[in-house]
Amino acid sequence: MTLIRRLLLPLILLLTSCWAAPASGQAFAEEFEAWNLRISSEPQKVLDELINHPLSTTDLTYQAQYHFLLSSVYLNLVYPGKALEAADQGLARLSAQEPGWLYHRLLLVKSQAMELSGQAAEARPMAAQALSWAENNQDAGLLIDALIGLGYVENTLRQYTSALNHFMRAYELAPQYDAVITQSAIAGSIALVYEYRKEYALAIPFFEEAVAHHRSTSNLLELSIALYGLGRANKHLGNDSTGISQLEESLHISRAIDDDQGVAYALKELAPVYQLTDKQDQARSMLNEAADLFTRSQNRYMLFDVHKSLAQLNLNMNDVRLAKDALLSARVHLDEQRMPIQAIALAELEAQLLAKEGLYRQAFEQLIKTVSRKQQLLAEQSTRELHELRTRHELQSKEQENLKLAEQNATQKLEILSQQQRNQTLSISVGAAVVILILLSILIYLTKKQQQALTQLANIDQLTGLPNRNHILKLAADCQQQLEAQQRLTLCMLDLDHFKSINDQLGHDVGDQVLSQVGAICKTHITSPHQAGRFGGEEFLLVFVDLPASEVEQILKALQQSVKQAGQTILPTNHQLTFSAGISHCHPGDDIKNCIISADLTMYQAKQAGRDRVCQAKPDPTN
Structure with a gap:
C-alpha cells in the first residue's frame, strides 16, 4: 500500500491547481494567482519565493491565503507534516469560518495533508464537509476538488466503491478541453482505485489517458507521476520491459525538474529490478538514495518501506550488520497502531535475521508470535458475516466432537463387554454394533449438512439470493x-x-x-x-x-x-x-x-x- 502513495500525488496536484478560479465574489491576491500557475512546473522555486515573501499586512484573510498556497506547495513536494502545519495556521486566521470559500479550501487541503500523514480516517469528515459546503453554495470549482479529495481519502480507507463513485462524478462534471481540470486529468484518479484493488488491466487505460493529457500540456510533474503509475501497472501484469521503460522515464523527468520525492519513489520501484539482474550493489545504492530523499520530507511510510527493502536486500547479500542497521531504522519509522500489516512484515524479516545469525530458537519463537498477530489482524478485519459463520462452524465442530466421543465411549464399552463376557449372546454384540452404526450415520448426516451450509454461504450472496x-x-x-x-x-x-x-x-x-x-x-x-x-x-x-x-x-x-x-x-x-x-x-x-x-x-x-x-x-x- 505504501508504494502506491506516489500515485496519490496527481490528486494533490488536481486539488491545488484550480483554486485560483473561485466562484463569483471570491478573489485571491494577484501575486498568489501568479505563484499558483507555477506550482506544478517549479514547486521548489515557488516554495523558496513564498518563504522569502514578507507578511507585513495584518489582513487575516490575506494571511490565510498565503498559508493556503504554502500548504499546497508542500503537498506538491510531498512534505505532509509541513503542509499540515501551514494549513492549520491558515485555518487559525479564519476562526469564524469566514469567508466560507477560503475556509473550506483550507479544510480540504488539510484533509489531504492528514491523509499523507497516515490519518485518513480523521481526514474523511473534513473532505466531506468541504463537499457539502460546495454543493450547498454552488461552488463548481470546489465541488470538483472536494469530490476528488474525498475519493482520495476513501480510496486509502479501502472504500473503493464510494471512491470510484466520487471520482466518476468529478469526471462527469469536468470539461473535456480548455480547463485546468479536464476529464483526462482526472483519469489518473480513477486508475488509482483500480490500482488499489489490484485490477491493473482496468487501471492501464485511465493511466494512459492521463499520460497523453500531461504530455500534450507539457506538465512534467504530473506526467512523471502518471508514468510511474502506468509503469507499475504494466509490471504487475508481466509487461516488464514496458513497465521498466516507463518507470525509468518517470525517474528521468523527476530528476530534470528537481522533484526529489518523485526520484525517490522511482528509485524505490526500480531497485528490485536491478536486484533480480544481480546488480545488487546498484540496487542498494538506489535504495540508500531513496532513503535520503524520503528523510527530507519525513515520509514515515516510505522511510519504513525503503529501510525494510534495504534490510531484505542486505540479508540476501548475507550482510548481517547492514541488514540489522536497516531493520533498526525501519523500526524507528514504524507506527504499529496505524501500520499493523507493515509491523507483521517487519517481524517476519527480523525472524529471518535471527536465523541468519544462527539464533534459530529465537527466530522460531518470533515467527510463532508473528503468526499469532497475523491471525489476530485477520480476525479484526473479518466481517460480521464471517464471524457468524465461524461461530456456526465452531458449534457444529463441537457437536461432531461430542458425537466422536460418544462413538469412542460406545466402542470402549463394546471392547470391555467383549473381554468380560465373551460367552454372552450374539444379540448384545449386535445391539452394540447397531448403536455404533447409528452414531456414525448421525455424524455423516451432520457433516453433509454442514458442508451444504458452508457451500451455500461461500457461493450465494445473502442479501440478493444470487450467486456471489x-x-x-x-x-x-x-x-x-x-x-x-x-x-x-x-x-x-x-x-x-x-x-x-x-x-x-x-x-x-x-x-x-x-x-x-x-x-x-x-x-x-x-x-x-x-x-x-x-x-x-x-x-x-x-x-x-x-x-x-x-x-x-x-x-x-x-x-x-x-x-x-x-x-x-x-x-x-x-x-x-x-x-x-x-x-x-x-x-x-x-x-x-x-x-x-x-x-x-x-x-x-x-x-x-x-x-x-x-x-x-x-x-x-x-x-
Whole structure:
C-alpha cells in the first residue's frame, strides 16, 4: 500500500491547481494567482519565493491565503507534516469560518495533508464537509476538488466503491478541453482505485489517458507521476520491459525538474529490478538514495518501506550488520497502531535475521508470535458475516466432537463387554454394533449438512439470493467451456443508477431492500441455462448462453420495466430506480475475464451517456 502513495500525488496536484478560479465574489491576491500557475512546473522555486515573501499586512484573510498556497506547495513536494502545519495556521486566521470559500479550501487541503500523514480516517469528515459546503453554495470549482479529495481519502480507507463513485462524478462534471481540470486529468484518479484493488488491466487505460493529457500540456510533474503509475501497472501484469521503460522515464523527468520525492519513489520501484539482474550493489545504492530523499520530507511510510527493502536486500547479500542497521531504522519509522500489516512484515524479516545469525530458537519463537498477530489482524478485519459463520462452524465442530466421543465411549464399552463376557449372546454384540452404526450415520448426516451450509454461504450472496462474485465468475467460465464452435455467451454488466444517493438520503436499509428486490427480479427473468449474479456493490453480471440478440434485448427491457416498477413501490416519488448496462460477447477460446472487463467498461459508457440505457461493446476486429 505504501508504494502506491506516489500515485496519490496527481490528486494533490488536481486539488491545488484550480483554486485560483473561485466562484463569483471570491478573489485571491494577484501575486498568489501568479505563484499558483507555477506550482506544478517549479514547486521548489515557488516554495523558496513564498518563504522569502514578507507578511507585513495584518489582513487575516490575506494571511490565510498565503498559508493556503504554502500548504499546497508542500503537498506538491510531498512534505505532509509541513503542509499540515501551514494549513492549520491558515485555518487559525479564519476562526469564524469566514469567508466560507477560503475556509473550506483550507479544510480540504488539510484533509489531504492528514491523509499523507497516515490519518485518513480523521481526514474523511473534513473532505466531506468541504463537499457539502460546495454543493450547498454552488461552488463548481470546489465541488470538483472536494469530490476528488474525498475519493482520495476513501480510496486509502479501502472504500473503493464510494471512491470510484466520487471520482466518476468529478469526471462527469469536468470539461473535456480548455480547463485546468479536464476529464483526462482526472483519469489518473480513477486508475488509482483500480490500482488499489489490484485490477491493473482496468487501471492501464485511465493511466494512459492521463499520460497523453500531461504530455500534450507539457506538465512534467504530473506526467512523471502518471508514468510511474502506468509503469507499475504494466509490471504487475508481466509487461516488464514496458513497465521498466516507463518507470525509468518517470525517474528521468523527476530528476530534470528537481522533484526529489518523485526520484525517490522511482528509485524505490526500480531497485528490485536491478536486484533480480544481480546488480545488487546498484540496487542498494538506489535504495540508500531513496532513503535520503524520503528523510527530507519525513515520509514515515516510505522511510519504513525503503529501510525494510534495504534490510531484505542486505540479508540476501548475507550482510548481517547492514541488514540489522536497516531493520533498526525501519523500526524507528514504524507506527504499529496505524501500520499493523507493515509491523507483521517487519517481524517476519527480523525472524529471518535471527536465523541468519544462527539464533534459530529465537527466530522460531518470533515467527510463532508473528503468526499469532497475523491471525489476530485477520480476525479484526473479518466481517460480521464471517464471524457468524465461524461461530456456526465452531458449534457444529463441537457437536461432531461430542458425537466422536460418544462413538469412542460406545466402542470402549463394546471392547470391555467383549473381554468380560465373551460367552454372552450374539444379540448384545449386535445391539452394540447397531448403536455404533447409528452414531456414525448421525455424524455423516451432520457433516453433509454442514458442508451444504458452508457451500451455500461461500457461493450465494445473502442479501440478493444470487450467486456471489466468485461463483458467478465460475458459472460463466463453465458456460463458456460447454459452448460449441459457433455458439457464444452474451455478458451484461448491470449497475444501478444513483444507488449511493439512495443509501445517503434514504438509508442503507432502503438500499438493502432495493438490492434484495433487484435480486428477486433477476431470478424471475433469468432462468437456466442463463445465469445472474451479484458482481459487487450495486453491480450485477448476467450471462446469456447462445441467446439471439433480439431475445437478450427483450429480457433486458423486461428487467428495466420490472426494476422501475419496483422502484415506484420501494422509493419515494422523487426517486427513480433505473440501471445502466454494458454488453459484450464471448466466444469459445476468448479470455472471459477480458470479456467481462469489456462489459464493465461499456457499462461506464452507458453511465456517461446519460444512464438508464444499455450499450454494446465495440466488436473486436481480430474475431
